[in-house]
Amino acid sequence: MAHHDKSKQEKVVFVGDSRVRRGNGFITPPDYTAYPGKSEAFIPNFLLKEWMVGVVVLVGFLVLTISEPAPLGFPADPSASVIPMPDWYFLFLYQYLKYPYASGNYVILGTMGIPTVAFGALLLAPFLDTGKERRFYKRPIASALMFLSLASLIYLTNFAWTHYKHELEKAGVEPEHIQREEQALENRLAGLPPAGSEPQTEIAIVDKDDPAMEFYTKANCISCHGTDLKGSGAPSLRGVGDKHDQEAILAIIKEGYNGKMPPMYTAAINAGLTDEDVDHLAEWLAKQKAEAVE
């Protein structure tokens, strides 16, 4: 050990501070003789075993990572209508804040009172549970409180998640990251860039003076697909001709689309359009191609 014979070998002379007590420079390893057994050295023996557990976890983790790409929705848009959803480990708090005694007039109790008590108690647990006994069944109060908290965590999280699923079903929408993935796949099959963020509104309308523009308004397409085909609740129809031909568009008008769009044919006829008008509308929509503008 080089540091034994300091005075002779030292290259750098440290100026000592007399206020600092000289120690042995080494944390005394804890004495485990009170509970003897097959103790082993941390490095390398024990670390190897811990690493083996780590490898099992790592493989599971990588399988998850590769099989399930990280979700990504559409770019943030303050005017979009989205059901707000925090990350899963905040769901319990989010759900709990919806209850009447934690919101409205009692919102202070909700955001400050109960969480402060709960997390404060958790933070200061060793000072609240001061008994010598360590086994959980010998500390009924602490354990019961923890079991109760766990049960409510699980209940609230599950409740929030089921509710969210239900909301999605009721609104008839899929989470955006799934929509984006589908769109990216569709784009890829159509030989377009996979990006879901490509602004579609920049494609101009083909033949804007065509009477079909009026049919579009009259048949109420406008209420979902927006003014000037820009899209609002439903996707933009600019450049729709790149995705679907005339017959496909006609079929969509008649039968709806993937359960997201209802059949609109009857509504169009009721709005005073003739069969030919609808045909013409489909023909015109099929002409809406991005390249046609350039």
Added chain:
Amino acid sequence: MFKNVYDWIDERLDITPIWRDVADHEVPEHVNPAHHFSAFVYCFGGLTFFITVIQILSGMFLTMYYVPDIINAYKSVEYLQTQVAFGQIVRGMHHWGASLVIVMMFLHTLRVFFTGSYKAPREMNWVVGMLIFFVMIGLGLTGYLLPWDNKAYFATKVTLEIANSIPVLGPVMKELLQGGTIVGAETLTRFFAIHVFFLPAVLLILLVGHFIMIRRQGISGPL
């Protein structure tokens, strides 16, 4: 060769005690999963650290492509996800790792709680551990906004409104985090700074404290 280099440095800086502090200690039988399978519950803390290291490394690689501004944030994430070699894997690791680290930390906390390991003399280490827990939650919260998609945007809006309902402090906290009156460009840069500089710095300091304390006190005995 290595020995010579080691000796050369040790002669000047006396590093052997540091190395001993890290490596040279015994691990008792009751926490060793090789002896008792049920002792795997004692691995959760180590695994939390392992995942934290993965988070730090994957996060460092993500910042090579990520741009924290509202025009490019989403595009850079999408580029990373669809164009960059292994970008999807690295982002996936960071995304799923964020959840996994919470899970592991939660299990570790439960292990410590139910084995009563937080009792004297280890009270301070429990408190530091809980602070680490809160920092991790903060990292999760701030990281959630960064992809700048609708889910991130609206979740953050709701979170900030919840913060706002806290009396007196709430509005100040909200404005500080939000950097203005709306969730916008400033919010994104603030969350980014908090996520990659402030909280990781606090986290590392707390982790060092956590580890020094466990080395000084040793692991709690068998039940």
